[in-house]
Amino acid sequence: MKAPDKRRYRSDTRSEAAERTRARILHAGKVLFSRKGIDATTVAQIAERAGVSEPTVYAVVKSKAGLLHALMHDAIFGPRFKEAHQKLEGLSDPVQRVAMSAHVARAIYEGESAELSLLMKSAAFSPELRKANQSFEALRREMQRERIDALFAAKRARKGLTKEAAATLLWMFTSREVYHKLVHESGWAPDEFQAWLERTLIDALTDGFGADRVAADR
Template sequence: MSAHTGGGRRPYRNDRRAEAAAGTRAAILDAALRLFVAHGYAKVTIGDIARKAGTAVPTVYASTGGKSAILTVLINRGVDDPVVERTLEAVRTATDARAAVATMAHGVRLDNERHLDIVQVMITAAAVEEQVEEQLRQVSTAYRQALGVLAERLAVLGALRPGLSTERATDMLWFLLGLPSWRLFVAEHAWSWDETEQWLAEQAIAALVAEPRDG
Protein backbone atom coordinates (compact mmCIF):
# COMPACT_ATOMS: atom_id res chain seq x y z
CA MET A 1 0.00 0.00 0.00
CA SER A 2 2.76 2.40 0.93
CA ALA A 3 4.63 1.59 -2.28
CA HIS A 4 1.51 2.27 -4.34
CA THR A 5 0.84 5.56 -2.53
CA GLY A 6 4.43 6.72 -3.00
CA GLY A 7 4.26 5.93 -6.69
CA GLY A 8 1.11 7.97 -6.99
CA ARG A 9 2.75 11.00 -5.50
CA ARG A 10 5.84 10.90 -7.65
CA PRO A 11 4.33 12.62 -10.75
CA TYR A 12 3.02 15.41 -8.52
CA ARG A 13 6.48 15.97 -7.05
CA ASN A 14 7.99 15.92 -10.53
CA ASP A 15 5.49 18.52 -11.69
CA ARG A 16 6.35 20.74 -8.74
CA ARG A 17 10.06 20.40 -9.49
CA ALA A 18 9.46 21.26 -13.15
CA GLU A 19 7.42 24.32 -12.18
CA ALA A 20 10.11 25.46 -9.77
CA ALA A 21 12.83 24.98 -12.39
CA ALA A 22 10.80 26.94 -14.96
CA GLY A 23 10.26 29.73 -12.46
CA THR A 24 13.96 29.88 -11.68
CA ARG A 25 14.84 29.95 -15.38
CA ALA A 26 12.35 32.76 -16.01
CA ALA A 27 13.77 34.77 -13.09
CA ILE A 28 17.30 34.31 -14.42
CA LEU A 29 16.37 35.43 -17.94
CA ASP A 30 14.44 38.43 -16.62
CA ALA A 31 17.31 39.43 -14.35
CA ALA A 32 19.82 39.04 -17.16
CA LEU A 33 17.84 41.21 -19.55
CA ARG A 34 17.38 43.95 -16.96
CA LEU A 35 21.08 43.96 -16.15
CA PHE A 36 22.17 43.85 -19.80
CA VAL A 37 19.95 46.84 -20.56
CA ALA A 38 21.00 48.82 -17.49
CA HIS A 39 24.75 48.17 -17.53
CA GLY A 40 25.64 46.73 -20.93
CA TYR A 41 26.29 43.11 -21.80
CA ALA A 42 30.07 43.29 -21.36
CA LYS A 43 29.92 44.62 -17.78
CA VAL A 44 27.46 42.07 -16.40
CA THR A 45 28.76 38.89 -14.77
CA ILE A 46 27.03 35.61 -14.04
CA GLY A 47 27.39 36.51 -10.36
CA ASP A 48 25.44 39.73 -10.99
CA ILE A 49 22.69 37.75 -12.71
CA ALA A 50 22.54 35.20 -9.89
CA ARG A 51 22.21 37.91 -7.24
CA LYS A 52 19.53 39.76 -9.20
CA ALA A 53 17.59 36.53 -9.72
CA GLY A 54 17.96 35.50 -6.08
CA THR A 55 19.76 32.27 -6.85
CA ALA A 56 23.26 30.78 -6.92
CA VAL A 57 25.87 30.94 -9.69
CA PRO A 58 25.86 27.15 -10.28
CA THR A 59 22.08 27.28 -10.64
CA VAL A 60 22.40 29.90 -13.38
CA TYR A 61 24.83 27.72 -15.32
CA ALA A 62 22.69 24.63 -14.83
CA SER A 63 19.48 26.37 -15.83
CA THR A 64 20.50 28.60 -18.74
CA GLY A 65 24.24 28.31 -19.33
CA GLY A 66 26.70 31.19 -19.52
CA LYS A 67 26.12 34.75 -20.69
CA SER A 68 26.17 33.99 -24.41
CA ALA A 69 23.70 31.12 -23.92
CA ILE A 70 21.39 33.41 -21.95
CA LEU A 71 21.57 36.02 -24.68
CA THR A 72 20.77 33.39 -27.31
CA VAL A 73 17.60 32.42 -25.45
CA LEU A 74 16.58 36.07 -25.20
CA ILE A 75 17.26 36.63 -28.90
CA ASN A 76 15.21 33.58 -29.87
CA ARG A 77 12.22 35.00 -28.05
CA GLY A 78 12.08 37.76 -30.65
CA VAL A 79 12.87 35.52 -33.59
CA ASP A 80 10.17 33.02 -32.61
CA ASP A 81 7.48 35.58 -31.76
CA PRO A 82 4.18 34.33 -33.29
CA VAL A 83 3.47 37.82 -34.65
CA VAL A 84 6.14 37.22 -37.31
CA GLU A 85 4.41 34.29 -39.02
CA ARG A 86 0.95 35.84 -38.57
CA THR A 87 2.14 38.98 -40.32
CA LEU A 88 3.80 37.09 -43.17
CA GLU A 89 0.70 34.98 -43.75
CA ALA A 90 -1.47 38.10 -43.90
CA VAL A 91 0.91 39.75 -46.36
CA ARG A 92 1.07 36.64 -48.58
CA THR A 93 -2.71 36.62 -48.93
CA ALA A 94 -3.28 40.38 -49.18
CA THR A 95 -5.21 41.61 -52.22
CA ASP A 96 -4.60 45.33 -51.70
CA ALA A 97 -1.08 46.74 -51.99
CA ARG A 98 -1.47 49.55 -49.48
CA ALA A 99 -3.10 47.23 -46.98
CA ALA A 100 -0.20 44.80 -47.42
CA VAL A 101 2.34 47.51 -46.62
CA ALA A 102 0.31 48.66 -43.59
CA THR A 103 0.07 45.06 -42.36
CA MET A 104 3.82 44.56 -42.61
CA ALA A 105 4.52 47.89 -40.91
CA HIS A 106 2.20 46.97 -38.03
CA GLY A 107 3.64 43.48 -37.65
CA VAL A 108 7.28 44.56 -37.55
CA ARG A 109 6.29 47.40 -35.22
CA LEU A 110 4.82 44.89 -32.76
CA ASP A 111 7.90 42.68 -32.94
CA ASN A 112 10.27 45.61 -32.44
CA GLU A 113 8.13 47.07 -29.67
CA ARG A 114 8.15 43.82 -27.72
CA HIS A 115 11.86 43.13 -28.19
CA LEU A 116 13.56 46.53 -28.57
CA ASP A 117 15.54 46.04 -25.35
CA ILE A 118 17.10 42.79 -26.50
CA VAL A 119 17.87 44.25 -29.94
CA GLN A 120 19.80 47.06 -28.29
CA VAL A 121 21.62 44.60 -26.04
CA MET A 122 22.44 42.44 -29.05
CA ILE A 123 23.93 45.36 -30.97
CA THR A 124 26.20 46.36 -28.09
CA ALA A 125 27.14 42.76 -27.33
CA ALA A 126 28.07 42.13 -30.97
CA ALA A 127 30.92 44.60 -30.54
CA VAL A 128 32.62 42.40 -27.93
CA GLU A 129 31.58 38.84 -28.79
CA GLU A 130 31.93 37.23 -32.23
CA GLN A 131 29.17 34.70 -31.59
CA VAL A 132 26.69 37.51 -30.91
CA GLU A 133 27.91 39.38 -33.98
CA GLU A 134 27.08 36.33 -36.09
CA GLN A 135 23.67 36.01 -34.41
CA LEU A 136 22.95 39.66 -35.20
CA ARG A 137 23.83 39.01 -38.83
CA GLN A 138 21.48 36.02 -38.91
CA VAL A 139 18.64 37.97 -37.29
CA SER A 140 19.11 40.87 -39.71
CA THR A 141 19.17 38.48 -42.69
CA ALA A 142 15.97 36.76 -41.55
CA TYR A 143 14.31 40.13 -40.96
CA ARG A 144 15.29 41.33 -44.44
CA GLN A 145 13.99 38.11 -45.99
CA ALA A 146 10.67 38.66 -44.23
CA LEU A 147 10.44 42.14 -45.73
CA GLY A 148 11.17 40.54 -49.09
CA VAL A 149 7.87 38.66 -48.76
CA LEU A 150 6.12 42.04 -48.98
CA ALA A 151 8.17 43.10 -52.01
CA GLU A 152 7.27 39.84 -53.76
CA ARG A 153 3.59 40.23 -52.92
CA LEU A 154 3.55 43.77 -54.34
CA ALA A 155 5.14 42.41 -57.51
CA VAL A 156 2.50 39.66 -57.79
CA LEU A 157 -0.23 42.28 -57.38
CA GLY A 158 1.38 44.38 -60.12
CA ALA A 159 1.66 47.19 -57.60
CA LEU A 160 5.37 48.01 -57.60
CA ARG A 161 6.37 51.31 -59.14
CA PRO A 162 7.51 50.98 -62.76
CA GLY A 163 11.11 49.81 -63.07
CA LEU A 164 11.35 48.78 -59.41
CA SER A 165 12.63 45.22 -58.91
CA THR A 166 11.74 43.08 -55.90
CA GLU A 167 15.41 43.17 -54.85
CA ARG A 168 15.51 46.98 -54.90
CA ALA A 169 12.12 47.14 -53.18
CA THR A 170 13.44 44.87 -50.41
CA ASP A 171 16.44 47.17 -49.96
CA MET A 172 14.08 50.12 -49.59
CA LEU A 173 11.88 48.24 -47.13
CA TRP A 174 14.92 47.38 -45.00
CA PHE A 175 15.85 51.08 -44.95
CA LEU A 176 12.32 52.09 -43.96
CA LEU A 177 11.09 49.20 -41.77
CA GLY A 178 14.31 47.48 -40.68
CA LEU A 179 15.83 47.43 -37.20
CA PRO A 180 17.70 50.77 -37.44
CA SER A 181 14.62 52.87 -38.23
CA TRP A 182 12.62 51.82 -35.17
CA ARG A 183 15.61 52.39 -32.89
CA LEU A 184 16.27 55.79 -34.46
CA PHE A 185 12.76 57.17 -34.10
CA VAL A 186 11.62 55.50 -30.86
CA ALA A 187 14.77 55.01 -28.79
CA GLU A 188 16.83 57.97 -29.95
CA HIS A 189 14.23 60.61 -30.87
CA ALA A 190 11.36 59.63 -28.56
CA TRP A 191 8.68 59.23 -31.21
CA SER A 192 5.75 57.14 -30.11
CA TRP A 193 5.34 53.68 -31.62
CA ASP A 194 2.06 54.76 -33.24
CA GLU A 195 3.65 57.83 -34.84
CA THR A 196 6.60 55.82 -36.08
CA GLU A 197 4.46 53.05 -37.55
CA GLN A 198 2.19 55.48 -39.35
CA TRP A 199 5.02 57.59 -40.81
CA LEU A 200 7.13 54.63 -41.92
CA ALA A 201 4.13 52.94 -43.54
CA GLU A 202 3.29 56.14 -45.41
CA GLN A 203 6.86 56.47 -46.66
CA ALA A 204 6.94 52.84 -47.77
CA ILE A 205 3.68 53.21 -49.69
CA ALA A 206 4.90 56.42 -51.35
CA ALA A 207 8.23 54.86 -52.29
CA LEU A 208 7.10 51.44 -53.52
CA VAL A 209 3.46 51.40 -54.56
CA ALA A 210 2.51 52.52 -58.05
CA GLU A 211 -0.16 55.17 -58.44
CA PRO A 212 -3.57 53.74 -59.37
CA ARG A 213 -4.28 53.81 -63.08
CA ASP A 214 -7.13 56.01 -64.24
CA GLY A 215 -10.21 54.07 -65.15
Protein backbone atom coordinates in the same frame (compact mmCIF):
# COMPACT_ATOMS: atom_id res chain seq x y z
CA MET B 1 -14.54 9.04 -12.10
CA LYS B 2 -11.29 8.76 -13.99
CA ALA B 3 -8.19 8.98 -11.79
CA PRO B 4 -5.85 11.92 -12.44
CA ASP B 5 -2.94 11.16 -14.71
CA LYS B 6 -0.02 11.36 -12.29
CA ARG B 7 2.54 11.24 -15.08
CA ARG B 8 1.00 14.26 -16.77
CA TYR B 9 0.82 16.09 -13.43
CA ARG B 10 4.51 15.45 -12.78
CA SER B 11 5.35 16.54 -16.32
CA ASP B 12 3.36 19.78 -15.95
CA THR B 13 5.00 20.45 -12.58
CA ARG B 14 8.49 19.96 -14.03
CA SER B 15 7.63 22.21 -16.98
CA GLU B 16 6.41 24.99 -14.70
CA ALA B 17 9.52 24.67 -12.54
CA ALA B 18 11.73 24.84 -15.64
CA GLU B 19 9.93 27.98 -16.81
CA ARG B 20 10.40 29.63 -13.41
CA THR B 21 14.10 28.75 -13.46
CA ARG B 22 14.47 30.13 -16.99
CA ALA B 23 12.66 33.33 -15.97
CA ARG B 24 14.98 33.83 -12.96
CA ILE B 25 18.06 33.31 -15.12
CA LEU B 26 16.87 35.70 -17.80
CA HIS B 27 15.92 38.34 -15.24
CA ALA B 28 19.28 38.02 -13.51
CA GLY B 29 21.07 38.34 -16.83
CA LYS B 30 19.05 41.40 -17.85
CA VAL B 31 19.75 43.17 -14.56
CA LEU B 32 23.48 42.40 -14.60
CA PHE B 33 23.92 43.14 -18.30
CA SER B 34 22.19 46.50 -17.78
CA ARG B 35 24.26 47.42 -14.72
CA LYS B 36 27.69 45.98 -15.52
CA GLY B 37 27.60 45.50 -19.28
CA ILE B 38 27.53 42.20 -21.11
CA ASP B 39 31.27 41.69 -21.37
CA ALA B 40 31.93 42.40 -17.68
CA THR B 41 29.21 40.03 -16.46
CA THR B 42 30.15 36.42 -15.73
CA VAL B 43 28.04 33.28 -15.76
CA ALA B 44 28.94 32.80 -12.08
CA GLN B 45 27.42 36.20 -11.24
CA ILE B 46 24.28 35.36 -13.22
CA ALA B 47 23.95 32.03 -11.42
CA GLU B 48 24.40 33.64 -8.02
CA ARG B 49 21.80 36.31 -8.66
CA ALA B 50 19.34 33.79 -10.07
CA GLY B 51 19.87 31.42 -7.14
CA VAL B 52 20.92 28.49 -9.32
CA SER B 53 24.14 26.67 -10.11
CA GLU B 54 26.41 27.57 -13.01
CA PRO B 55 25.69 24.22 -14.72
CA THR B 56 21.99 25.09 -14.58
CA VAL B 57 22.63 28.38 -16.37
CA TYR B 58 24.57 26.54 -19.07
CA ALA B 59 21.85 23.89 -19.35
CA VAL B 60 19.11 26.49 -19.81
CA VAL B 61 20.75 29.12 -22.04
CA LYS B 62 24.00 27.39 -23.14
CA SER B 63 26.16 30.51 -22.77
CA LYS B 64 26.16 34.23 -22.07
CA ALA B 65 25.48 34.79 -25.77
CA GLY B 66 22.58 32.34 -25.57
CA LEU B 67 21.14 34.28 -22.64
CA LEU B 68 21.38 37.53 -24.60
CA HIS B 69 19.65 35.92 -27.59
CA ALA B 70 16.87 34.63 -25.32
CA LEU B 71 16.36 38.08 -23.81
CA MET B 72 16.19 39.70 -27.24
CA HIS B 73 13.87 37.03 -28.62
CA ASP B 74 11.42 37.34 -25.71
CA ALA B 75 11.39 41.14 -25.94
CA ILE B 76 11.20 41.45 -29.72
CA PHE B 77 8.78 38.60 -30.42
CA GLY B 78 6.57 39.13 -27.37
CA PRO B 79 2.84 39.94 -27.15
CA ARG B 80 3.06 43.11 -29.26
CA PHE B 81 4.71 41.24 -32.13
CA LYS B 82 2.32 38.30 -31.91
CA GLU B 83 -0.70 40.58 -32.16
CA ALA B 84 0.74 42.47 -35.14
CA HIS B 85 1.84 39.27 -36.88
CA GLN B 86 -1.61 37.75 -36.42
CA LYS B 87 -3.10 40.75 -38.24
CA LEU B 88 -0.49 40.36 -40.97
CA GLU B 89 -1.35 36.70 -41.42
CA GLY B 90 -5.03 37.65 -41.76
CA LEU B 91 -4.34 39.71 -44.90
CA SER B 92 -4.22 38.31 -48.41
CA ASP B 93 -3.65 41.47 -50.48
CA PRO B 94 0.14 41.80 -51.06
CA VAL B 95 0.07 45.61 -50.90
CA GLN B 96 -1.71 45.52 -47.56
CA ARG B 97 0.77 42.92 -46.29
CA VAL B 98 3.71 45.16 -47.20
CA ALA B 99 2.01 48.12 -45.50
CA MET B 100 1.31 46.01 -42.40
CA SER B 101 5.09 45.69 -42.03
CA ALA B 102 4.87 49.12 -40.41
CA HIS B 103 2.73 47.70 -37.60
CA VAL B 104 5.08 44.74 -37.20
CA ALA B 105 8.13 47.03 -37.03
CA ARG B 106 6.48 49.25 -34.45
CA ALA B 107 5.57 46.21 -32.34
CA ILE B 108 9.12 44.86 -32.47
CA TYR B 109 10.80 48.08 -31.40
CA GLU B 110 8.21 49.01 -28.79
CA GLY B 111 8.74 45.60 -27.20
CA GLU B 112 12.50 45.98 -27.39
CA SER B 113 12.38 49.50 -25.90
CA ALA B 114 10.08 48.45 -23.07
CA GLU B 115 12.12 45.41 -22.05
CA LEU B 116 15.73 46.08 -23.03
CA SER B 117 16.25 49.84 -23.17
CA LEU B 118 18.78 49.98 -20.31
CA LEU B 119 20.62 46.90 -21.54
CA MET B 120 20.95 48.29 -25.07
CA LYS B 121 22.32 51.59 -23.79
CA SER B 122 24.81 50.10 -21.32
CA ALA B 123 26.05 47.44 -23.75
CA ALA B 124 26.00 49.51 -26.93
CA PHE B 125 29.63 48.68 -27.79
CA SER B 126 29.57 45.04 -26.75
CA PRO B 127 30.77 42.53 -29.39
CA GLU B 128 28.16 40.06 -28.10
CA LEU B 129 25.35 42.57 -28.62
CA ARG B 130 26.67 43.36 -32.08
CA LYS B 131 26.59 39.66 -33.00
CA ALA B 132 23.08 39.28 -31.58
CA ASN B 133 21.89 42.29 -33.56
CA GLN B 134 23.42 40.91 -36.75
CA SER B 135 21.56 37.63 -36.23
CA PHE B 136 18.33 39.53 -35.60
CA GLU B 137 18.77 41.62 -38.75
CA ALA B 138 19.34 38.50 -40.86
CA LEU B 139 16.23 36.90 -39.35
CA ARG B 140 14.15 40.04 -39.87
CA ARG B 141 15.10 40.24 -43.55
CA GLU B 142 14.33 36.55 -44.05
CA MET B 143 10.92 36.94 -42.40
CA GLN B 144 10.09 39.79 -44.79
CA ARG B 145 11.07 37.83 -47.90
CA GLU B 146 7.66 36.18 -48.32
CA ARG B 147 5.91 39.57 -48.48
CA ILE B 148 8.21 40.73 -51.27
CA ASP B 149 7.88 37.45 -53.17
CA ALA B 150 4.08 37.69 -52.98
CA LEU B 151 4.13 41.33 -54.13
CA PHE B 152 6.13 40.44 -57.25
CA ALA B 153 4.18 37.25 -57.91
CA ALA B 154 0.99 39.32 -57.99
CA LYS B 155 2.69 41.93 -60.23
CA ARG B 156 1.92 44.62 -57.67
CA ALA B 157 5.47 45.91 -57.21
CA ARG B 158 6.38 49.44 -58.21
CA LYS B 159 7.40 49.63 -61.86
CA GLY B 160 11.15 49.40 -62.45
CA LEU B 161 11.91 47.97 -59.00
CA THR B 162 13.82 44.69 -58.76
CA LYS B 163 12.92 42.10 -56.17
CA GLU B 164 16.29 42.44 -54.42
CA ALA B 165 16.01 46.23 -54.30
CA ALA B 166 12.49 45.95 -52.88
CA ALA B 167 13.67 43.53 -50.18
CA THR B 168 16.50 45.89 -49.24
CA LEU B 169 14.19 48.91 -49.08
CA LEU B 170 11.65 47.08 -46.89
CA TRP B 171 14.43 45.94 -44.57
CA MET B 172 15.93 49.46 -44.40
CA PHE B 173 12.71 51.41 -43.85
CA THR B 174 11.61 49.02 -41.06
CA SER B 175 14.98 49.12 -39.30
CA ARG B 176 15.61 49.93 -35.66
CA GLU B 177 17.65 52.98 -36.70
CA VAL B 178 14.72 54.59 -38.53
CA TYR B 179 12.37 53.91 -35.61
CA HIS B 180 14.80 55.37 -33.08
CA LYS B 181 15.57 58.48 -35.10
CA LEU B 182 11.91 59.33 -35.59
CA VAL B 183 10.35 58.17 -32.31
CA HIS B 184 13.11 58.51 -29.71
CA GLU B 185 15.23 61.28 -31.17
CA SER B 186 12.62 63.37 -33.04
CA GLY B 187 9.71 62.81 -30.66
CA TRP B 188 7.23 61.32 -33.11
CA ALA B 189 4.27 59.49 -31.58
CA PRO B 190 4.22 55.75 -32.39
CA ASP B 191 0.96 56.20 -34.30
CA GLU B 192 2.57 58.95 -36.38
CA PHE B 193 5.57 56.74 -37.11
CA GLN B 194 3.38 53.82 -38.15
CA ALA B 195 1.21 55.95 -40.44
CA TRP B 196 4.29 57.50 -42.08
CA LEU B 197 5.94 54.12 -42.56
CA GLU B 198 2.81 52.63 -44.12
CA ARG B 199 2.63 55.44 -46.67
CA THR B 200 6.36 55.24 -47.34
CA LEU B 201 6.30 51.48 -47.95
CA ILE B 202 3.30 51.75 -50.26
CA ASP B 203 4.87 54.58 -52.27
CA ALA B 204 8.35 53.05 -52.46
CA LEU B 205 7.48 49.41 -53.11
CA THR B 206 4.00 48.96 -54.57
CA ASP B 207 1.67 50.03 -57.35
CA GLY B 208 -0.46 51.74 -54.69
CA PHE B 209 -3.74 50.02 -55.46
CA GLY B 210 -5.54 49.03 -52.27
CA ALA B 211 -3.69 51.63 -50.22
CA ASP B 212 -6.95 53.26 -49.16
CA ARG B 213 -7.93 50.03 -47.40
CA VAL B 214 -4.72 49.92 -45.40
CA ALA B 215 -5.49 53.03 -43.34
CA ALA B 216 -9.01 51.77 -42.70
CA ASP B 217 -7.66 48.47 -41.35
CA ARG B 218 -5.01 50.06 -39.12
